[in-house]
Amino acid sequence: MTPTGRLFGTDLVLTRTFRAPAEDVWASVTEPERTARWFGAWEGEARPGATIKVQLGFEDGAPWCETRIEECAAPTRLALSMTDEAGSWRLEVLLTETGGTTELKLVHHLENVDSVGEVGPGWEYYLDLLVASRDGTPQPSFDDYYPAMKPYFENLR
Numbered sequence: 001m002t003p004t005g006r007l008f009g010t011d012l013v014l015t016r017t018f019r020a021p022a023e024d025v026w027a028s029v030t031e032p033e034r035t036a037r038w039f040g041a042w043e044g045e046a047r048p049g050a051t052i053k054v055q056l057g058f059e060d061g062a063p064w065c066e067t068r069i070e071e072c073a074a075p076t077r078l079a080l081s082m083t084d085e086a087g088s089w090r091l092e093v094l095l096t097e098t099g100g101t102t103e104l105k106l107v108h109h110l111e112n113v114d115s116v117g118e119v120g121p122g123w124e125y126y127l128d129l130l131v132a133s134r135d136g137t138p139q140p141s142f143d144d145y146y147p148a149m150k151p152y153f154e155n156l157r
Helices: 022-030 113-135 150-154
Strands: 006-008 011-018 051-055 064-073 077-084 087-098 101-109
Touching (some): 011 113, 022 087, 022 101, 022 113, 101 113
Antiparallel strands (some): 064 077
């Protein structure tokens, strides 16, 4: 596994590319039956300004967390803020389609870069779960990501 994460100030940016239109990739990151395959199920009324509940299906105990939809500009930008026992998270998913290929950028706006060694491997894992859910390939194991990728992300600081 090769990490893709890069640090721009306090923004951790990870990318994946899909041979699919942006609308299809958008559905993978917004439709509850599809998000359940790689991130977790969610419930509630999804609209800008609303708070939904997301179940972190691949975390120990599959906890639920409050997630506020800050902005939703289908099919190119989704901005979220999440709160769980680890703290608050500000995230963006940005999609850019060129010639039938869509690049997904996940931006985690970190409060500071101290936690990047913990956070980065997790996002690599989740994005590879997304790839596996779309390709129909076996799900990766988190043990392949953490702690192996921790030094890579700590060296970004």
